[in-house]
Amino acid sequence: MSVPSHLNFYIDPARCIGCQACVQACTECDTHKGISMIHLETVDRARSTQTIPVVCMHCDSPTCAEVCPADAIKRTPDGVVQSARKPRCIACNNCVLACPFGVPKMKVEFELMMKCDMCYDRSSVGLKPMCASVCPSQALFFGTQEEIEALRPQSATIDRFQFGNQTITTRIKMMGPRSVAGQRPEHLDVTAALDPHPPARSVSLGVLNGSH
Amino acid sequence: MSNPPSNLLPILDRFGPHLNRASPVRLATDAEPDRLVKTHCCFCGQQCGIQLKVKDNVVTGFEPWYDFPFNRGMLCPKGVKRYLQGAHPDRLLTAFKRDTTVPEGFSPMGYQEAITRVASEIARIQKTYGNAAMGVLSGASLTVEKAYLMGKFARVCLKTPYIDYNGRLCMVSAGAGNKKAFGIDRAANPWCDIPKAELIWISGANVAECAPITTEYVWQARDNGAKIIVVDPRITPLARTCDLFLPVKPGRDIALFNGVLHLMIEKGWIDRTFIDAFTVGFDKVAEHVHDWTPAKTADVTGIPERLIRQAAEWWGTAKTSFLMHARGIEHHSHGVQNVLGAINIVLASGRIGREGCGYGTITGQANGQGGREHGQKCDQLPGWRDISNPKHRAHIAKLWGIAEPDMPGPGVDCYEMFRKIDAGEIKGLISLCFNPMVSLPDNNFIARALGKLEFYVAIDFFMNETARHADIVLPGSLQEEDEGVVTQIEGKVIKINKAVDCPGDARQDWKIVQDIAAALERPTGFTFDSPRAIFDELRLTSKGGVADYSGITYEKIEKQYGVCWPCYSEDPTGKPIDHPGTPRLFEPGSWNVVAKGAGPYYFPDGKARFNVAPYTPPTEETDAEYPLMLTTGRVVSQFLSGTQTRRIGPLVDQYPEPRIEMHPRLAETMGIKDGDWVTAESRRGDCTLQAMVVTTIRPDTIFIPYHWPGRKSANQLTISAQDPISKIPEYKVCAARIRKADGPPEWAGKLEPQQG
Numbered sequence: 001m002s003v004p005s006h007l008n009f010y011i012d013p014a015r016c017i018g019c020q021a022c023v024q025a026c027t028e029c030d031t032h033k034g035i036s037m038i039h040l041e042t043v044d045r046a047r048s049t050q051t052i053p054v055v056c057m058h059c060d061s062p063t064c065a066e067v068c069p070a071d072a073i074k075r076t077p078d079g080v081v082q083s084a085r086k087p088r089c090i091a092c093n094n095c096v097l098a099c100p101f102g103v104p105k106m107k108v109e110f111e112l113m114m115k116c117d118m119c120y121d122r123s124s125v126g127l128k129p130m131c132a133s134v135c136p137s138q139a140l141f142f143g144t145q146e147e148i149e150a151l152r153p154q155s156a157t158i159d160r161f162q163f164g165n166q167t168i169t170t171r172i173k174m175m176g177p178r179s180v181a182g183q184r185p186e187h188l189d190v191t192a193a194l195d196p197h198p199p200a201r202s203v204s205l206g207v208l209n210g211s212h
Numbered sequence: 213m214s215n216p217p218s219n220l221l222p223i224l225d226r227f228g229p230h231l232n233r234a235s236p237v238r239l240a241t242d243a244e245p246d247r248l249v250k251t252h253c254c255f256c257g258q259q260c261g262i263q264l265k266v267k268d269n270v271v272t273g274f275e276p277w278y279d280f281p282f283n284r285g286m287l288c289p290k291g292v293k294r295y296l297q298g299a300h301p302d303r304l305l306t307a308f309k310r311d312t313t314v315p316e317g318f319s320p321m322g323y324q325e326a327i328t329r330v331a332s333e334i335a336r337i338q339k340t341y342g343n344a345a346m347g348v349l350s351g352a353s354l355t356v357e358k359a360y361l362m363g364k365f366a367r368v369c370l371k372t373p374y375i376d377y378n379g380r381l382c383m384v385s386a387g388a389g390n391k392k393a394f395g396i397d398r399a400a401n402p403w404c405d406i407p408k409a410e411l412i413w414i415s416g417a418n419v420a421e422c423a424p425i426t427t428e429y430v431w432q433a434r435d436n437g438a439k440i441i442v443v444d445p446r447i448t449p450l451a452r453t454c455d456l457f458l459p460v461k462p463g464r465d466i467a468l469f470n471g472v473l474h475l476m477i478e479k480g481w482i483d484r485t486f487i488d489a490f491t492v493g494f495d496k497v498a499e500h501v502h503d504w505t506p507a508k509t510a511d512v513t514g515i516p517e518r519l520i521r522q523a524a525e526w527w528g529t530a531k532t533s534f535l536m537h538a539r540g541i542e543h544h545s546h547g548v549q550n551v552l553g554a555i556n557i558v559l560a561s562g563r564i565g566r567e568g569c570g571y572g573t574i575t576g577q578a579n580g581q582g583g584r585e586h587g588q589k590c591d592q593l594p595g596w597r598d599i600s601n602p603k604h605r606a607h608i609a610k611l612w613g614i615a616e617p618d619m620p621g622p623g624v625d626c627y628e629m630f631r632k633i634d635a636g637e638i639k640g641l642i643s644l645c646f647n648p649m650v651s652l653p654d655n656n657f658i659a660r661a662l663g664k665l666e667f668y669v670a671i672d673f674f675m676n677e678t679a680r681h682a683d684i685v686l687p688g689s690l691q692e693e694d695e696g697v698v699t700q701i702e703g704k705v706i707k708i709n710k711a712v713d714c715p716g717d718a719r720q721d722w723k724i725v726q727d728i729a730a731a732l733e734r735p736t737g738f739t740f741d742s743p744r745a746i747f748d749e750l751r752l753t754s755k756g757g758v759a760d761y762s763g764i765t766y767e768k769i770e771k772q773y774g775v776c777w778p779c780y781s782e783d784p785t786g787k788p789i790d791h792p793g794t795p796r797l798f799e800p801g802s803w804n805v806v807a808k809g810a811g812p813y814y815f816p817d818g819k820a821r822f823n824v825a826p827y828t829p830p831t832e833e834t835d836a837e838y839p840l841m842l843t844t845g846r847v848v849s850q851f852l853s854g855t856q857t858r859r860i861g862p863l864v865d866q867y868p869e870p871r872i873e874m875h876p877r878l879a880e881t882m883g884i885k886d887g888d889w890v891t892a893e894s895r896r897g898d899c900t901l902q903a904m905v906v907t908t909i910r911p912d913t914i915f916i917p918y919h920w921p922g923r924k925s926a927n928q929l930t931i932s933a934q935d936p937i938s939k940i941p942e943y944k945v946c947a948a949r950i951r952k953a954d955g956p957p958e959w960a961g962k963l964e965p966q967q968g
Contacts, residue, residue, distance in 0.1 A: 015431050017420035017449035019848045020866055024292040027234075027862070028273060034239050046876070046886065047907050049449045133276040134287040136424035137431055152435040 001124040002078035006144050009118060009132060010157065011053060012175035015139035018042065018051030022131035022140055029119045029130045032083070037105065037116040038131055053140055055131065056081060056103045056116035057161075058171035064095035064104055064115075073113070079171040080120060084113040100163045100190070154178050160187035215663045216680035220922070221962075222315035227675035228302035229854075229966045231861035235299070238272045248275055249711040252698070253291040254353070254691035255851045257575030258282065258425050259700035260291055261773075264692060264711045271298040271692055271711055281773050282403065282700070288424035289849050289866060296860045297690060298712065302674050304687040305716030318675075318685065323717045326684050327724075330642075331731030333667040333683070334370070337640040343371040344620070347629050347638040351645025352379035352576075352583030353852075354721070355696030355708060356761075357746040359579065360594060360753075361722050361738075362644065363587025366620075368612055368737050369729045373620035374638060376590040378646045380626045383580045384589075384938035385542035386573035389551025393559070393821050394798070395806055395814030396758055397596070398581065398703040401534070401570030402776070402795040407432035408568030411530035412440045413523075415465060415554060416540020416944075420449035421848040423538070423574050423701070433534070441523055443468065444540060445843060446873070446915060447908035456523055459910055461514035462843045462945035463830035465541040469553030470827065471509025472524045474501045476560055481528025483562025490811065491559050493822035500824045512827065514910070527557060532568035539576065539845070543944040545831045548937045552825040559820055565798030565812055575701045577852070578691075582699030585759040586750060590623035594750060595757020611753050612737060625939035627652060627932060634661040642728075644671040644688065644721055649678040650853035650921045653930035653941045654896045671724055676855040677921040677968075687718040694720045696743040697769065702795070704774035705764050722746065755781060758805060758814060763791040784808065830945040831933035832895075834912075838947035840878070841913045842894060844926045845944075850919040858919065858966035868965035870920050871904040872950065875911035879903060882952055889953035889960075892916065894946055897928030900957040914950060918943070922968030923959055 018040065026036040039054040062081045065073040072088035073095060075081045084095070084104075091111040095104045104115040119129035123142070127133075132142035141148060148157065157173040167187070176185055217223055245265035252259045261280025265273040273295055276285030307326035311319040321329075337345050348370065350362040359377070366375035387397040394400070406412065406429040419426050427450060434440055442451040443458040443465065451457050460468060476482050477498055487494045510517040527533065535558050541550040555571070563569035575581050586594040597604035599622050609616040624632065630652070632638045641662075652658050662668065662681040670679035671688045679685050692711040699705045714720060719727070722743065729738035740746045744766060755762035762781035769775055775793040783789045784803060794802075798812040798820075811818015834841060849866035851857045858864060872890050884890055886905040891898055892914060901916065901924065909915055916926035931946040959968070 014453055015427075017424065017427055019288055019420060019424050019449075021287060021289045021292055021424065024289040024862055024866075025287070028292065034234055045906060049447060049452045049908055051449075128276070128278075128285065130276075133278070133285045134292055136286050136288050137420070137427045138286070151432065154435060154437070 002076065003080055003118065003123045004126055005078065007123070007126065007142060008145060009055065009129070009172045010141040010148055010175055011055065011172065012139045012141060012152070012155065013052045014175070015137040016051050016053055017137045018049060019136055021134045021136055022053055025130040025134040030121045031117055031119065032114055035107070035114065037114060039103070053131070054101060054103065055140070055172060056118070057101050057168075058118065060169045060171070063098050063100060063168070067094045067098040069094060078124070080118050080123070081115070082117050082120065083115050086112055089113055100161070100166070100168060148175075156184055158185055158188050162187050162189040162191065164191050217315065217317035219315065223317050223675075223680060224963070224967050226316035229674070229858045230302050231864055231964075231966065232296045232300045232859055233861040234296070243267055243272070245272060249709050250277055251692065251709040251711060252706055253287065254294055254297070254578060254856070255290050256423060257577055257580040257701045258423055259578060259698060259706055260287055260425055262287060262291060264295060266711050269712045271295045282702075283425045286425050286428060289863060290851055290857060293860050293862050296862070297856045298692060300674070300859055302859055303715060303718070304673060304675060304685065305718060307687060307717060308685040310683050317680070323687075323719070326686060327727045327731045330669045330684055330686070330728055334640060334728070334732060337666060338370070341639050344373060345637070345639040346370050346372045347374040347633070347641045348372070349626055349629070349641065349643040349646040349648070350375065350377045350588045352377055352382060352580045353578045354583060354645050355694070355698055355743065356579060356582040356586060356705070356750065357696040357743045358721050359583045359588045360586040360750045361725055361740075361746055363592070363594065364612065364737060365725050365729065368614055369732065369734045371618065371620060373590070373623035374629055374632070375588060375623055376626040376629060377583060377588045378626065378651060379577065379580060379584045379589070380939060381651055381941060381943070382539070382576040383573070383584050385544070385547030385935055385940045386537075386551055387584055388548045388938040389555060390573070392548070392823050393552060393555040396797065397584070398777070398797065399572030399575075399701060400564060400797045401572055402702045402704075403429050405568055405570040405796070406430060406534045407436055409433055409532045409534040409570065410438050411526055411533040412438055413527060413533065413535040414441065414450070415443040415535070415537040416542070417536060417538035417574050418444070418446075418448045418450070418540070418845060419574070422576070422846050424848060426574065439526055441526065445910045445913045456519065456526065458515045458519055458523060461910065462841045462913055463544055464513040464827075465550045466546060466553040466825050467504065467509055467512040467827045468515065468520065469550070469557055470501045470504040470825065471506060471513070471520055472527060473497070473557050473560055474504040474509070475506065475521065475524035476528045476557065477501065479525070479528060481524070482560045486562030487560065490813070491820045491822055492817070494560070497556055497822040497824050500826070527561065530561070530563070533561065533563045534570040534572075536572050536574055538574040540944060542573070543940060543942060545933045545935050545942045546828050547935045547940045549825040549828070552823040556822055556825060559822060565796065565800065572701070579698035581701070581703055582697065582705065585699070586754065590625060595754035596759035597757050607756075608753060625934070627934060627939065627941060630658055630661045633664055636664065639665065640667040641665055642669050642671070643678065647676040647678045647853035647855055649681070650919070650925060650927065653927050653943060654932040655925060655927045656897055657932065671721060672855070673718065674855055674859065676853065686724050687716065688724060689714050689718060689720045693718070694743065697747065697766070699777065700774070702776065704776045704795070705761065705769060706774040707766055707769045751781075756805065760805060763789070764793070778805065831942055832931055832947045834947045838894065838949045840948045840950065841945050842892065842929055842948035843913055843915050843944050844918045844930060845915065846919065847917045850917070852919065854919040854921070854966070864966045869901070870917050870924055870926065871902050873904045873906060873909050873915040874950065875909050876905050876907060877911040878914075879905045882950060884950070884952050889956050890950050891953045892929060892948055892950050894929040894931070894948045896931065899923065899926065899928050900953045914948060920968050923957060924968040
């Protein structure tokens, strides 16, 4: 069983309404029942209702696995990075500190790193993950590239992220505006976006607030 | 008689609300469910399809129902966790009677003994004071079958005019406005028209929190290139990324609609051909809005003039559009006028009754639509008929097997019923699916009125805050313990399927009502053996009415994933037909039972009505003493009075207690910081809650969500002013003031977040 290669997971932050259906549904996934793995970030509630859902980005070359001294984190051939394996995980927290997206969670009570595994029990048999199934705004979308391009013609998918000198490509795709200053974004410069005064022409997270 | 125990703690200890969380059987990942039951969520008017996992007569979880077209598997957090209302420690498993000798105030009693006692009290009250001394309160979360039965029970069994329902707090302004303008009260379009529109106008609807699945339809429209206009005193999650946000002052929506229509006429952005062919009354409305210049509109609404001009231009020049509204414009003492104002700009645009050209009100409760059609409203008989209309009375009396003069006349709205209780005219009360101690405005008055009843019986599955005042509480059924139909947001009739049996002595509500009728020795007409049998009678009684269900069957609903009424069983000549239902109203050339071919609208001439909608300010204007406007509403993780959702652990965790939303500019002047205890006061009551200081609300307005009871209840402050036509209470605006509290309220640290 593996996640079919034509099925992708897309995050479209401009759609998120912060309802937490994903957070609640994540606890219903059979691979980690009762524990929510998704992060729903409230950006700055004092000034905005903006929220951003963060699932594991399932990196092609996962930093969490690279820094794991116990070789406990495996990426299955279908591109899904799994939670740490219980017999190997030493709960050292390296992965939690190293993940550029801040995804893994250290469950101290189990001495185990756990994270989003794209509802492997569901996605590996071609079913949608719980969060993307229920998401009322479809900020979380699971389907084919053809489907999302047909449904959201004004958005482009991005799966390359720049963190300083590190370039990361991911199985999960972010939706952003189709063009910024006339150019289709090739990657998202996350470090630059964190700068309160991003240099001109870089893609800032601010542009994700509205798609046009 | 009906006062609850003064010490709240023992009653909370015994009956909750306590929080239910996933139990071991629900957490087990190796426990294969016995079956999956395709049904619908028990909460809001969208009625999302869901499959419930059932094991050993317990709903243990859910599986998305991807094939159901409306939501395609999508659910909000309430839908995800709704299964936790079952197998709940607070569930009433027996009947209870008031018992002042025990600290919790109630002791269990046998079901049959309870029914006998209820019947004898009803008989005593009616013998002493007359039939009209009994009142019935019912609700729009009930199935159509139950709603129909409650209307019939009041008129035929109790012979009282006094029945009304909690949809009075919900859909009646929209209903009355639609009736005046279109002659029919239903969302005009299926939601699949939303993504086909190039302009979406949302007035007074916190779509993301109150109708979350509708968000996806709106976003799909945006991804197809649509512009979105949101009118609201708060930047709701959906408003955050809209194209034009109009921060209206609470209670001024009609002024905005009149101002927009003024500009449409001035600029020639109206559809003259449509107006001439399909409407009457335009000229009077045009004359009325002549005074509503952009400057005056801006002055009244608090919206900058350039935004009003922009909105009018986009609305005026769009080729396709969808306008929707909800309680934000309807919960006003001029709620009907607000709705008429909205309809006026739709009719003037000519964009209705076609693909991608739509209008609709967003229903609140599960059966907010079907619950307002078949006779549990005080002035209504089945099939959306009028209890004052001699022909309608004669027709239904004949079908019910009673003499027409024995059919009571119109009653009064539910708030007026409480005034009659307070005045000593109504002495006995039966309630089902209604929790007025949380949901009605100025609830200190409601408590006082309940205390004057000689006898009050509440039917519910949990001991809700109003049931604490009851003499007898009968154990009713959860949605998943019964079957029946409800009519959702698009006017589509869908089927609730039974997943589990009632536990203990609990009974399906329709059986309880019939048991009371039998014990009163008035069983005629109340001997149904199943919801299907009730539905078959309803189909017959609705036939020929505007809300015609006669062509709908449980089987057709399953086959078509729902059937939109009107759904006829016969064609205009009386020949039996297999009618598919009516997803989109007002299509040119369409036939209906009122116009009979004269036109698409539900008036004898087939034309829609423009209605002059004069602006009046809210009942209670702000002044030096109470300088702020208080508005109330919902949060996404709670539902209505919280009887169910305040018992579901993960939903309470998400938003545990109400907070007072206010702008930092206001907070600063009072020395208030985020999280401080703040006392909000109105002329009716006060409430001390924590502050939530955010820039996403008008600085002259505060917002409190209303789902909590007791001293946490926003409805201690709200005003019981009502719309003169619809009788909806003015929840959305009253005068208030705030001050930094002297300290935490008395309940802080004593009561759990969900309790009060």
